[in-house]
Amino acid sequence: MTILVSNSGGTPPGAEWPQIRTVGIDGLLVSFGDRLSEPANRAALALRNAIERADWAGVEETSTSMVSTYLRFDPLWQGHAAMRASLRELLGQQDWFAAALPTGRRLWRIPTVYGTDLAPQLNEAAAVAGLSPEEAMVSISQSRVQVQTIGFAPGQPYLGELPPEWDIPRQTALTDKVPIGALTVAIRQITLFSVSAPTGWRHVGQTAISLFRPDDATPFVVRPGDEVLFEPTTAEELANMRASGPDGGATSEVLS
């Protein structure tokens, strides 16, 4: 596998993957592509697991984003050159794009109210996608999507990939605030909000699941590789499920 090493910058045309770049003074990022793809996502997750297993001296933290693995280390303890060399050696050991998904993955069924005043942008998002609101609801609720990464906010998943008609841009103006449990869409992805936050993504569904529980034994509920079905429910049922606890009526079963 050829590895293109760039000291800092962007993506040259025709670049080969993976690439290693620096992040600040104490981080390295291994990217497996410049656009989202399922193999690149799997590669990033698998490389992170491999780095964790390798337990290199000086490594302080690892994480993944959509198609990249991040590694933070103490550059006063272990130099950049040595850390890059370790990474290159590890990268050469296998075809990361062919790596398996993480084990212990689960399928979640999360009850969701589509549209109504709980999720006021279903009609608008459907129109941008060229669908009727009813078609939009069917399309999203029948898409079995996968957690590609956790990020932006604690325990907050990015899920995909939705059918091609959902390749809709973010809004130019931000929505002031969406509530916890908001299902939002853009660029063939879903973000399910773990906190209440402003967003450029359109709010098309509302769930009652609490994804970040700082005082629980499991503070972060969903994990990369988990799959999710957002099953339609009514506002009344959702209110009952919300009262039933932090899962908000969501259930999970082990996949692998």
Place this chain on the structure above:
Amino acid sequence: MTRALIVHRAGPGLSVQDQGRPGYLAYGLSRGGAADRLALVEGAALLEQDESHAALEMVGMGGEFEATEDMRIALTGAPMRASIDGVRVAWSASHSLPAGTRLSIGAAESGTYGYLHLGGGLATPSRLEARSAHMTAGVGAPVQPGSSLPVGEDGNPGSTGLGVDAEPRFDGGEVRFVPSLQTEFFDPAELTRFEAIEFNRDARGNRMGARFLPQGDGFQNETGLSILSEVIVPGDIQITGDGTPFVLLCECQTTGGYPRIGSVLPADLPRVAQAQPGASLRFRLLNLEEAIEVERCEQERRKGLHRTLRPLIRDPRTIPDLLSYQLISGVTAGDDLEKAAK
């Protein structure tokens, strides 16, 4: 009565802060912790205790406090007007706070984040391995007036009345940065201009980040708004849609899709966090090797900080019981004032 600090009055955004929660990036939780971590180092040096102790972070404005037992305190970060029972006390210094006296801390004279450290540290419950409030994640919340915050046992109830020369960082100035993920998407001429012009800290900003208004046009780049969301670290300089730089701080989101022109050195991040609205800053690009050398020097300087402490010189006008001192005969050991201060 338990060993505690009573908060009679609290400015907005008063919160318990420590070194934060490194290690949760993969779960979408940024490290958080004190906005000015150097202030924690200074406080620890002044009280001769570990840097892991939690302190109170005050945003632009302090509050009024009372200790239930005699305590040692240190005041660091953005200088604020402080007094104990009406007697002005020095900033960037350690003091005795006798039980029942009132510590009043007013508005910041410069900078943004001031810190009140206690001998033994704040002993509020730990959540996810830290005591820090992380406002954007909803872990913890601002401290409200009327609260009583538990304080740990002081393992070193030694000297007070020491001062530290605080690294100047409260009025803007030069901030150094290294290239980052999307630096090469910016035209070299734009990068040169980024280093050449001055920026003013915008009023918009919080523990997540600070916006800087260029004295001139915004900064354009070739990525458009189409780049994939990628890991974000504190210090990253995002260029938002209108071309304005936004420097991310301790409580930033963990991923983001705006292009980053560079990343501010950890050593200079306190300067970014502390800059008051309107403060003027410049950015200077270093290469990675230079930046790591800066970091090495800064770590060594911080390790040696305790050796630079000096006794405070007390102003006789601020001593309320001046007449009780032996002032006439001249036969004193010369340290009466220090002894009296203990």
